[in-house]
Amino acid sequence: MNEIFTLHVNGEERPVRDSWLGENLLDVLRDRLGLMGSKGACEQGECGSCSVLVDDELVCSCLVMAASATGQAIVTVEGIAPQGAPSDVQQAFVDAGAVQCGFCTPGLIMAVHDLLERSPEPGDTEIREELAGNVCRCTGYGRIIDAVQQVAVTRRSGRNGQETP
C-alpha cells in the first residue's frame, strides 16, 4: 500500500496516494480517482470494457500497471467529451439503439473513437475485426456497427461540406 505517484488523466494531474505496487490502471481510475466510466469485468484483457487511451494508444486499462503510466496522457470515457455534450460517437450509439445494459458501452465508445481516428470509413468486416476485443452480451453487435457507420457517414458529409461550402 501507499505507493505515491501522479497520473495525467483527461488533461489533469491526478495524485494517487494509496495504491499498491502492481495495481492495475483500471482499479486506480475507479477506486482511487473516482472515475467510474471504465468498467471491469474479466481483468485479463478479454472483454474490452476497461478500454482507455494511453498516449493515443487504445489499451485495456486492466493490463496496465498504474504506476508504470506516470508521465503518459491517459484519456478515459469521461475525457472524450464534456459532460452533457456527448461526442458524435456517443450520440450515434444512443440514436442507433446500440446501448442496452450499457456495461460495455464506455469501452466500445473508446474503441470506436480510436478506430475512426485510424480508419475514417471502415467497412463492415473491418469494424467487426477492430471491435473484436470489446464484448457485448446484449445487442448482438448489429446496432453497434450501425452506429459506427452512421458516424463515418456524418463525418464524411461534414468534411465534404467544408471542402465545397
Added chain:
Amino acid sequence: MSSVLYSHGMPVLHPTTIEEATSLLAADPDAMLLAGGTDAMVEINDGHRRPSGDVVALSRIADLRSWRHDPVAATLTIGAAVTYTELMAEPLASLVPALADASRTVGSPQIRNAGTLGGNLGTASPAGDGLPVLAALDATVTLTSAAGTRSMPVIDFMVGVKRTAIEPGELITEITVPVVDGWQGYAKVGVRNAMVIAVASVGLVIDRERQSVAVALGSVGPTILRCPDAEAMLAASINWASLTATPDALEEFGALVAGASRPITDHRSTADYRRHAVGVLAKRLARRAARPGDDQRGVAR
C-alpha cells in the same frame, strides 16, 4: 543504485537505455521486467504474482522500440519492445509477412497495441503466436546483461512450457530474422476467429533462393516444434521453377506435420484434434504457398 532513476520516488523504474536497464537488473536480479504487461498483469490481477522488489518497465527504452533492416545481409533486427501493431504495419509487414499474419491473430487491437515480440518470447507459451514464425525463420534472440551480450537461436531459447534459457540479470533486447524471398504465412485454429489462444498453430516459410522449406508448430508440444522430415519432403517435392506441388505431396506434407506434433489433451482441446488440426493447417499453408494465385492475403484485410 541511483535513486534518480526512480519515477516519482516509487519502485517502477523507467530506464531509457538498455545499459540503464541492465545495470538495474544487475543491482536487483529479482526485479520484475515489465514489457507490454499483457501476460504479467493477468498473473498479477489473478493474484498469482505480486511484485515484491523493483519493477523495471521497458517501454521507454528507445533501442528496444526500434528496428533496423540490413538489405545487404538480408536481415531484420526487431527490438524486443516492438508491438504486434507495429509488426502488422509497413514496412515490417512486407519484410516478414508471416510475422504480420501472426501478429494480426493476437488478441484484439488493445492487446496488440501493448503486447511485444520480446514479451511473447519471454513468456514462451507454446501458444505464443509469434513463436512458430520465429522458429520457422531460424530467428536468433539477443540477450544483454551488465556483463555483456550473447545470441542464440530462438528454438534453443525456448526450453519448455513457459521456460527459457534466460539467465538472471539478462534482458531480451532484440530478435533477428532473415528477410526471405518466398511465400511465408501463419495459421491457427481456436474457438473464435478473434481474441483467441491458439489450439494449434503453424508457421511456414518457403525460401526460393535456398529451395528450402521450414515449418514450425505451436500449441502441440511443450515448446515450438520444427518438423525436419516434413520440411525435407516438401522441399524435395516442390517444382521450384513453377512453385507448385502436387496434391499428393501436400497431403503427405500435412500427414508428416501431424506425425511430428506431440500434443496433449487439456481444457482447451484434445490431443487428437490438435494433431489433426495442425496437419490441416500445414497442408493449407503449403497449398497457398504453392499456388500463390489463390492466396487470400490482402482480401478482407
